[in-house]
Amino acid sequence: MGTVHAKDQQKPPVVEDQRENLGINGPGDDDVCSGKTGQHKFVSLDGLQARVDKIHIDGLVRTKDDIVVETVRDLFKAKDFQEVIVGAHAIRGKLEALGCFRNIGIFIDTSSGPGATPNGLEVTFHVRELKRIIGGVNSLIGNNEGSLVVGMKMPNLFGRGEKLQTEYSYGSKRTTGFNVSLSKPLRGKMNSVFTSTIFQVGSEWPWSGYKQIERGLLFDVAFTSAPKVKHNLQWEAAWRDLSTLTRSAAFQVREQAGPSLKSSLRHILSVDRRDAPIFPTTGALFQLTTEFAGLGGNVGFFKNEMLLQGNFPLTSDMVIQGAIQAGLLKRLTNDKVVSMCDEFFLGGPLNLRGFETRGVGPHSDGCALGADAYWAGAVHVYTPLPFRPGKGSFGDLFRTHCFFNAGNIGNFNFTDDYQHNLKILGTDLRMAYGIGLALRLGHMARVELNYCIPVSFKRGDRPAPGIQFGIGLQFL
Structure with missing residues (x-):
C-alpha cells in the first residue's frame, strides 16, 4: 500500500x-x-x-x-x-x-x-x-459501417499508466484494419498523453471506383489547454496504394492508381461544451482540423476542415440544433501531388441527407472524384417519441426529428473578393428536407432512419429520395 x-x-x-x-x-x-x-x-x-x-x-x-x-x-x-x-x-x-x-x-x-x-x-x-492482459471481441460502429474488432491490451504496463494495445478489425464493407499502439501519460496539469501507432488499413470505396491499402506510423500528443478544450498534435507517415475496383472505373480514377507517400503534420482542436455527445439539449461543439502534407514523400497540400454545432432548448423536451461543416484544400505549387483519398466528398446519411454516399459533386462515368472545397449545413428539431412510450427507460433512447440540410462542393476559383467567394459557394446549392427517427447507441453512436425529399440538385448528382438509413459516430 x-x-x-x-x-x-x-x-x-x-x-x-x-x-x-x-x-x-x-x-x-x-x-x-x-x-x-x-x-x-x-x-x-x-x-x-x-x-x-x-x-x-x-x-x-x-x-x-x-x-x-x-x-x-x-x-x-x-x-x-x-x-x-x-x-x-x-x-x-x-x-x-x-x-x-x-x-x-x-x-x-x-x-x-x-x-x-x-x-x-x-x-x-x-x-x-486492472489485469495485466485484457482481451476481447466487440463491435465498432462508424462511417455507416459495422466492424468486428478483436483486440488485446496490456494496461499499466510499466506502472505509470502505460498501455500497449493491438487490434484487428473487419468491416461490413470489406474494410480491414490492424494496429499496434503504445501510449504513455505525461506528467503535468494538461493531462497529456503520448501515443505511437503502427497501422495498416484496407478500404474499398465503390462510389468512387477504387480501393486502397494504407500502411504507416502515427505519433500523437493529446492534451487539454482549458476545461473541455482538447488538442491533438500528430505526425503521420503513410504509404498508400490505390487501385481500381473494376475495369469500368473512370479514367481519372485509373490515372491516380499506384503508390503514394505522405508525410504530414496535423493539429486537431476540439471544444465540446455540450451536455451530452448524443442528443444534447444545450451547449456547443467546435472542431478544427488543420493538416500540412509535404515534409517528405510525393504528396503535398494544406488542408482545413471545420465543424460547428449549437443546441438550443425550445421547451423541456424539444431541442433545435444547428450545424455547419466546411473544408478547404490548397495544393502546393511544387512537384507534389494530391490523391483522391485526400479530397473532400459530400453526400450520404451522415452529412448531406437525401443524397447517396459521395453522391454530390464532380463525377465521371459514375465515379465520385472529390473536390478541393465544400460546405454543408443542417437544422434539426428533436422531440421525444409521440405519446412518450417507454418514458424513463427504453423510450428515452429514441428521438424524432425534422431536418433541412443544404450544401455545395466543387473545385472553386476563389479570389481576394470575399463577396465573390460567398456568391460562388451559394451557387448550385443542393438541398433536402425530411423527417426521421433516431436511436442512441450507448454514449457515442446513433442510428437514423429518415424519409428524405431532395428539392435541389445538379446534373450528375445522385439524389436518394425516400427511406435512408445511417449509422455512425457523428452526424451533421
Whole structure:
C-alpha cells in the first residue's frame, strides 16, 4: 500500500512506500462517508472546518507511488469538509483517467494517531488494479459501417499508466484494419498523453471506383489547454496504394492508381461544451482540423476542415440544433501531388441527407472524384417519441426529428473578393428536407432512419429520395 502523509500543508507531502494491508474497512465504490469506521453521521457541511492530514491508497501492486502521489496531493489544499468531499471525487476521476485502476472507492474518517489535528481527516482510496492482459471481441460502429474488432491490451504496463494495445478489425464493407499502439501519460496539469501507432488499413470505396491499402506510423500528443478544450498534435507517415475496383472505373480514377507517400503534420482542436455527445439539449461543439502534407514523400497540400454545432432548448423536451461543416484544400505549387483519398466528398446519411454516399459533386462515368472545397449545413428539431412510450427507460433512447440540410462542393476559383467567394459557394446549392427517427447507441453512436425529399440538385448528382438509413459516430 502507498501512504501519503502531510505534516504541514505548506510543505510537499512525504511518501512512505508501505505495501502492508492497513485493514481499513470502507463502504462501496460510490460511497463517501464521514465519521468513525463503520458509522454514518449526517452533518451540515456549511462552515464545517476540516483539513486533510493523511491520504491512504489501498490496493497498489504494480502502480508506482510517485504517479499516485502527484495525482492526489491537491487534496491537501482543502479547507473545509465540503472541499474535501468535492476534491475526493475529483481525485477519483483523475485516478480513473490514469488507466491503472477500476472500482475506486472513497472512505473519509477522522484523523488519529501522531500528527493528527483537531479538524483533521484521513482519506482512503480503495483501488483495484486492472489485469495485466485484457482481451476481447466487440463491435465498432462508424462511417455507416459495422466492424468486428478483436483486440488485446496490456494496461499499466510499466506502472505509470502505460498501455500497449493491438487490434484487428473487419468491416461490413470489406474494410480491414490492424494496429499496434503504445501510449504513455505525461506528467503535468494538461493531462497529456503520448501515443505511437503502427497501422495498416484496407478500404474499398465503390462510389468512387477504387480501393486502397494504407500502411504507416502515427505519433500523437493529446492534451487539454482549458476545461473541455482538447488538442491533438500528430505526425503521420503513410504509404498508400490505390487501385481500381473494376475495369469500368473512370479514367481519372485509373490515372491516380499506384503508390503514394505522405508525410504530414496535423493539429486537431476540439471544444465540446455540450451536455451530452448524443442528443444534447444545450451547449456547443467546435472542431478544427488543420493538416500540412509535404515534409517528405510525393504528396503535398494544406488542408482545413471545420465543424460547428449549437443546441438550443425550445421547451423541456424539444431541442433545435444547428450545424455547419466546411473544408478547404490548397495544393502546393511544387512537384507534389494530391490523391483522391485526400479530397473532400459530400453526400450520404451522415452529412448531406437525401443524397447517396459521395453522391454530390464532380463525377465521371459514375465515379465520385472529390473536390478541393465544400460546405454543408443542417437544422434539426428533436422531440421525444409521440405519446412518450417507454418514458424513463427504453423510450428515452429514441428521438424524432425534422431536418433541412443544404450544401455545395466543387473545385472553386476563389479570389481576394470575399463577396465573390460567398456568391460562388451559394451557387448550385443542393438541398433536402425530411423527417426521421433516431436511436442512441450507448454514449457515442446513433442510428437514423429518415424519409428524405431532395428539392435541389445538379446534373450528375445522385439524389436518394425516400427511406435512408445511417449509422455512425457523428452526424451533421
